[in-house]
Amino acid sequence: MIVNKSMFPLQTGFGVISKMQGRFADLQMQLGTGMKTSTLAGMGRDLPLSLSVRSRLGKIEGFAANIATVDLRLSFLDKTMTRLQKIESEGRNATVQGQYGTNNINMATLPSLSKARLDEVVTLLNSDVAGRYLFGGTNTDTAPVPDTNVLLDGQGGKAGFKTVLNERKAADAGLDGQGRLGSTLLLGDPAIPGPATESVVTLTEDGVHPFGFKLSNISTTASTTALSYTTPVVTNPPTAKSLSVTFEPDPAEQIQSGRTVTLGFTLPDGSETQITLRATTAAESNGGVDEFIIGADSGETATNFQAALNAKLVAVGETELAGASNFAAAENFFNGAGEPVLRVDGDPATATALRVADHTDTVMWYQGQSPAVAADGLGRMQIGSLGDTAMLTGDFPVSAQHGFKITGVSADTANIDTTYNAATPTAGSSVSATFGAGLLADETVEVTLQEPAPSTITRTLTLTPVTGKAGVGQFTIGADPTETAANFAKALNVVASEAAIAAEGNPRQSVTAQIDDNTRVAYGIQGNESGLLRLVRTMASLSVETYPTEENILASREPMRLAAMAETDPALRAAALADYEKAVTADRRSANGRFDAMASRQQAQLSASHNAERGSVQILTMELAVAHNGLQSATARHTDYKAQLDNLLSDVETVSKEDVAMEILALQTRLQASYQVTSMVSQLSLSKYM
Structure with a gap:
């Protein structure tokens, strides 16, 4: 038998030493960094978990940012x-x-x-x-509002608020400052008995338009034998309203001193005011604008009443009406969501309509994001009932960029006559429903609304009659057609409000951020x-x-x-x-x-x-x-x-540096021993062996 180096495989020893050296290097890296490995491959079976955890941490960092x-x-x-x-x-x-x-x-x-x-x-x-x-909602790159001077005074030929206000004040005051109302006097003859001898003062609106005083009501503390009156009447379609005050001719029945006549008015901003005129004798008069002098007969009293009424209209026109005009102009100019900017159309003193302002002639006060349809104002629609007919009317003037467009109504049924009217130059689109006495529970009415372009969304308002308590989308059949029409209008208001709210959306949602x-x-x-x-x-x-x-x-x-x-x-x-x-x-x-x-x-x-x-x-x-x-x-x-x-x-x-340090010491000992053994084996010969 021959004893040689083949009994001591050096290659195997060198391989073991190499592995120990590699492990030693890894341990040194772990000791220096505290990490198990510097490469993904070194993670082994822990790699999927590590990647998953790091991905989640990355998301959390993004959310935190x-x-x-x-x-x-x-x-x-x-x-x-x-x-x-x-x-x-x-x-x-x-x-x-x-x-x-x-x-x-x-x-x-x-x-x-x-x-x-x-x-x-x-x-x-x-x-x-x-x-x-x-x-500005989603419009975040430009200022949403012009500066104050531009808003008030205008810029570059574009009208500001002051111009719009002056136009509105002139339109509300009218040519004579009486708030677009006119009075007439019909004198009777005291010497002739009978109705023809009565003296009548009539007060009339000068047209159907949004300007000036609107007659609301009238009352008096005078006896009915001395004075009578007629109240303003609302008609469909609307007409200029009027009222009258009649002074009786019998001198024995003349209105007594201290008695009053009160007229109520609706102002352009929707508020209410009233004028009270007090009857007084010439001796008791203090010359105030709130009184009229009792004359020798009904004709003289009526003449004095008309003069006092005209003077009082001018005085209230300079105060209450002017204030209402100011705030109405502010509402026209500083338009809200879903509303256009409006201005007086034509000569202000005789104007009968508002027009949609254009960005070329009027400062647009708000330039941020805004919905085309707003819940406030039912998306520029109005709902009402008169007698046995309920009506849904689109606001006027018509704006292509704002508010619902009424586009249709379902066909007539046995007891409901429906009508659709397209928009005209003087009126918005509308639908109406006239109810008969034998309304049945299956006679449903559907009204179709279209959102302004570029939206293509169409909304259908559906109302079904019921005999008991009505829920959403239902209206109660009343005791007569008039009551049914009123119930229909109320129910229509509910579903139209829901449609407008849905169309407007939530302004808060215009800007969002992912936080989880x-x-x-x-x-x-x-x-x-x-x-x-x-x-x-x-x-x-x-x-x-x-x-x-x-x-x-x-x-x-x-x-x-x-x-x-x-x-x-x-x-x-x-x-x-x-x-x-x-x-x-x-x-x-x-x-x-x-x-x-x-x-x-x-x-x-x-x-x-x-x-x-x-x-x-x-x-x-x-x-x-x-x-x-x-x-x-x-x-x-x-x-x-x-x-x-x-x-x-x-x-x-990561690793425990204490454990790594102990492993390094143990590995160093093994490496040193391996080096010595390998060195000795590499020099082994027969003579040395013997």
């Missing part, structure tokens, strides 16, 4: 909304009816303070964070939402309305006073000075009345009663707070989950 961005924006919005609430509160408390201040200081400072608030509101609506505008796998936070705001819109309209209205100071009033009447003082006849001088005092008093009353009219409307617009309404500043603040709470909840979830994943990833990818 979104949350950080949205949190910054929401923090900014929170501060902005807090300031807007403060401005609303300041505006609400800035003006109170009857509180004119010392030397009318409140009247003098109100316009400038209101403009300053308007300017701040506009600045806040144009807020941006890192170049992203926050009050199945969670998106919605925080979009559109600058023309109701609460913000009321602020802009109110501050703009108050900023352009001015009131003469006491010095202005006296200065304007100074020529009248000087002329009176120049009279040499004492009686003429006294009469002229009396006229001067009356004129100054009337100017003061007019200024105070205008201030009170604006103050009452500001109080109504900024009242805390609006706080719970959809789109109010308070509701917006609350909804943004809910979004912020959602962010905080998501952040807490991600923090907890990330900690769990980090622990799991640590178990999979």
